[in-house]
Amino acid sequence: MDTKTKVAVVSATEYEQGQIDLAVQNLINQLGGIEAFVPQGAKVLLKANLVRDMSPDQHGTTHPTVLIALVKLLEPLGCTVVVGDSSGGLYTKGYMGVVYNKCKMTDVANATSATLNDDFDFQRAEIDGVKIKNVDICNSFFNADVVINVGKLKTHSFTGYSGAVKNNYGLLPGLVKVEIHSRFPDLWDFCDALVDIEQFSSQKVVLNVIDGVIGMEGAGPTNGKPKFIGKLIASANPYLCDVVAVSLFDDPFKQPLLQKAVERGLLDEGLTNLDFDLSTLKDDYVADFDRVEVVSTNTFLNMPKWMKRLAKRYLTPKVKINKKRCKACKKCANHCPAKAIKMDKCSNSVGKCAKVNQKECIRCFCCQELCPYDAVKLKKSWLYHVIRALSHTKRKKNGSVETVD
Ligand code: SF4
Ligand code: SF4
Known part of the structure; x- marks a missing residue:
């Protein structure tokens, strides 16, 4: 089995621990079992999405039951498991303590042998990416032998969607994320930076899991509404993992980050290397999912600078x-x-x-x-609505998307 092309999807109806344990076990077994990714006795970082101090019931963060189920798979291998993330605010013991409590990461530490990351230091790393040459990365990443990236399926007001690839941004400590936003205010450049970070993290990220049992729609990543999707998705390949996750509610190639991955040769738009039959999700398509419509920044690429500025002013909310x-x-x-x-x-x-x-x-x-x-x-401006109306997409209930502009 080529673990880099395979994507697994399983269903779950609620965050009941017994059900999630079975679902996660089935999910990872479809990919060849946890041993295919994690060596015996490894130090593992479960990199959750803990964007902010919010309750699991708000569904903007990785649900603790999913993390507990993953730790249970790792324990028989004798792994030392640390759960962590760097939230949107300060990266300090005090601030992250509040986040751990509110996001119920404490449940993970209480129910399993895993500990919550308490090393809030970071190191400068040579990334040598297209946009980022070097950047601070949290010690929790360096302390681990391998990383399992456990994201949340949700909308994102700036990038459109957050799942697997975007979740790596939390490897940057607190305010460094703010600095990267200010260095790359343009969405297209920011997506390049996100791909740079993913490429760097891929040296340790062996597996990506997306918690999409109940995701978030509308004003994500924190102020949207919970939305039942009923799926957990996993793959060693974060781009293919995102393609399958987005296919549950939209055309994946409308997502700027996945467009960027195609441009950089990390994703084949024909999906010839995807070892998953998307048509099996036909009946699971969430047709009424309230998506974030990002006006494609591709449109701005060949514009002169002054026109880009105007477009940004009138097309971005x-x-x-x-x-x-x-x-x-x-x-x-x-x-x-x-x-x-x-x-x-x-x-x-x-x-x-x-x-x-x-x-x-x-x-x-x-x-x-x-x-x-x-x-x-x-x-959103009136011009945004006009352009969206002109290039609207007609969604079919079978999961495929037909562009009618
Ligand atoms: S907008 Fe929100 S974050 Fe900003 S000051 Fe008001 S309450 Fe606080
Ligand atoms: S959207 Fe504007 S006001 Fe809000 S954080 Fe970014 S730059 Fe500041």
Whole structure:
């Protein structure tokens, strides 16, 4: 079996531990069993998606039952398992402690022999990518012999979708992620940077698992709505893993990150190397999934710079603060890569709220990701709606997507 081309998909109806244990076991067995990826006695990092301190019931983070099931597969191999991630905020013991508690990673540590990562240091790594030459990477990555990347199936306001490849971004410590956003405000460049990070991480990431039992639709990655999808997806190949996951609700090649993978020769658009029959998902297609429509940045590639700036201004949604919801906690301002947010007087319950300088804003949507009160909204322009209407896609219930522009 070529483990790099195979993708496995299993169904699960809820996060009941017994059911998830069986589903994960079946999932990994389809790929040849955990021994095919992890050596006996290895130090394993389970790299979860812990984007923010949010409850598993909000379905923006990897569910603890999925991690518990994976640890149970690793324990008989005598592995030392560490669960970790670097969230959107600070990468410190205090901040990550709050995240571990809220995301119920403590359940994983209580139910298994796994520990939660407590090394919040990082090292400069030579990446030698297309966009990133060197960057700080969390020690938890270097401490492990192998990494299992355990992402969440969800929308992402900036990149469109987050699953396997995007999840590697959490190998960068806290505010370094903000720095990368500010260095690559253009989505197409940012996707290149994400592919650079994936290529670097592939030296240790042996397996990718996407938790899509209940994913997130709408204003992901943190403020969307839970959506039942009923699937767990796994592959040694993160791009093929994402292709299959996105096929459950959209055309994968509309995703900028997968377009970028095609451009860089990491993914074949004809999917000739995919060892999975997509037609078997025909009845599982979630036709009413509320997707994030990213206007393809491919469209901007050959435009002159001034036109790109205009296109970005009118085609990417604007950040708007809901003054009533805002509690002036400053999380957004403290992490805005463009320093475009200030607190201003306002007539809400706390007398203050965040105010965005639209000229400075690079539209990375980190503020939306981090706001604990769902006070950051994205407002699309009329031009965006016109262009989307002109190039709309007609979705068929059988899972395939037919472009009608
Ligand atoms: S918009 Fe959200 S993150 Fe920003 S200050 Fe208001 S409540 Fe805090
Ligand atoms: S205001 Fe929000 S979207 Fe704009 S640059 Fe700052 S964090 Fe990014």
